[in-house]
Amino acid sequence: MSGSCLTIPCSFNLRNDLIKYLHTGCAAIWTRTDNRLTSGFPAQTTEQTGDLTKMDCTTTFNNMRTHDSSYYYFRLDCHNTLKETFLNLYVNILVKADPPSPLLTPSTLEVEEGTTVNITCSAPAPCEPHPPTLIWTPILGKHQDRMQEEQDKTKVKISTLTFTASHHHDGEIISCTAVYKKQDGIPDVPVTRSVTAAVLYSPKNTTVSVSPSGPVPENSNVTLTCSSKANPAVRNYTWYRTDGSRETLIGTGHILNIEASKTHLKTPQCQSVPLVQYQKTVM
Template sequence: MFLPQSIKALQGSCVTIPCSFQVKEEYKTYLHSGCKAVWIDNSSSTLLDPTQETGDLTQQNCTTTFHGIGPQHNQKHFLRVECNNLLEYTFNEAGVNIQVLEIPSTPTLTPPSVSVSEGQSVSVQCSAPVPCLSLPPTLTWSPVLGDIQETLQEQPDKTYVKVSTLNFTASEPNTNLTCSAVHSRENGTHVLSSSAQITVDITYPSRNTRVTVSPSGPVTEHSNIILNCSSDANPAVQHYHWYKTDGGTHTLIGNSSVLNMKASRDTTAIFCVAQNELGTENSTVTHLHIHYPPGNTKMTVTPSGPVTEHSYIMLNCSSDANPSVFLWYKTDGGTHTLIGNSSVLNIKASRDTTAIFFPPQIVSSSNCSGDSVKISCVCETEGNPIPLIQWSFPQTSSNHFISSEPLSDKTLRSVLTVIKPQWRDPVTLVCHSNNSVGSDTQTFEIVHNSPEKQNGQEDVVTPLLIASTVILMVLVLVLLCMIRILIVRHNKSRLSSPETKQQSPEDQEKK
């Protein structure tokens, strides 16, 4: 005989018990259409009466559907075949255990877990038992990500399950799928089972990479800021890289998800790169708002030369500052009047608007000249109020002098003179010009003979001078000796001449 060992049934519903039996050959002739199947318990009490849905006993098919399942049916049952003849037999060797449930069993999901790469096809099955073939459950997916196919599948024990197959393409990260089963009672009411849930683990490369900055608003130069790089990735991000960008040049400045740095005007455009084992992604460029005070403020006037009254002139102010705020004033003695608040000021030339504040501007004719003995540097600046000038240069024992003179009420000229500079090549001298509205700087590069080179030259000149002196002295001595020899020869010549010889006594007597 064949029976499932157990079968679950919903209280108030029906149950179908698959069943088949065999009888000895000599008893088969006793099987007829009047035979009936009786289901009894261990005490031989009849608990279930077969209905018209009983299988064909003449074909040894005892499959039976029972209705009105209640708590009293929650036990083991055996089949007895009664044909009102010699064939009356109870199959005690096999029985079926009916388990009556108030709430249906939870559906089963197959496979129990899913891990796929983004873009791959996924197939997940939800199955629930069908206790009664005439009242199969309804299976519902949430969310519905793709196509659904439903089938009834026979199990090895001849019972049935309903299978709903969901086919979709993996796209959403960490998708939670839920399958629910709704069973019906014979009175028309419905019972919802517990839901089965599965998380579809979808792997994908880094994406949605972004940067957050703390503090989020503008910060002052040299203050501390914290930048955080985050990215959606599965598996998780393994490496982070930070870059500052200047045009087409990218410079690596960090290698962790968090970057601590000091605000700098040279580092205002930053992006991060997130990388997992499937790929990398760059964040968009984050522009930091760094505030720093004005510097290198300059003004230009168009036209640059004298203009006639009532003609138009344009003044342009530029400055290294963030934020940039430009204010234009005209001055009359100690009174300052605001006349503009943008970087460009367009005005009509007027005899009462001749004194305009503007930052220093060092004129292009400023220069340095000189040699190893003396260096002179001239720095000329224009501004209103008239600027001051300060010099920066190597501090040595060299004597230096600074003289300044105003060339006009807006122009100052300063001269730096250095006597015998004790510097090595090259030397940088800087002229700083500033007034109350700005500053300007001019750098001069000086190349001259270093003290070592001068000493080397003296070392060569001294031996040459000594040698020349010795040679000159030798020549003088030789000349003196020659003069002395000539004098001696001259004297000898005079003594030996006839006019100068004395007469002997004999000669005198002969006379």
């Protein structure tokens, strides 16, 4: 990312007869494909973080710019017999204006209520001294952060969010924001990736509304409406009346139209039926 640093993992091998020339004063030099010394990386902005005496040439370049994009080769100069350019040790650096978005795993989220959910957010950490900060919104539970080294020795910042799925989380947009620090005085750069939670839950808050409300004359029409929150949505409603332990079916559907009479003094009930469970509401 332009304005930030870049750490290049690097190691090299030497012939046995050259190892004796290694010393702490050796210098790591990176040259471009046109064989010019990297004018964009003066000594004061280049940090040799690897131990050259152990053949570790890991280097951090500070305040990268888009015009620094190029192929770079590693050269070792020990100011003695050992001066060698390693043509097999090269890296293609592409400096972009903006950092990549973090990765969320899983990329889609559909769980049952009560399930323990783990969502992992990972973001490249090309600037090893200043890895990105990962921020979860909303804060649904605890999270654990760590740095991980990939097979190519590059680093990745990882944060795992853990929470118990509730029906309150259904439709919740869960976001992970990676905040990258810049070195050129420009404000930090945030990039965000989100996933929408789909929580499957049985009917809740089943209610019955009556129209018209209040006392009604005998033989007048009354409309009963049953509603319930569930995922997946309730598709089947049944209406029945209880008399002791006996239940009598009086209708089906979201809306029930009845004629008010003395026989309807018994309490009618609405039953919302999802795929596997149901909830009853007494009116």
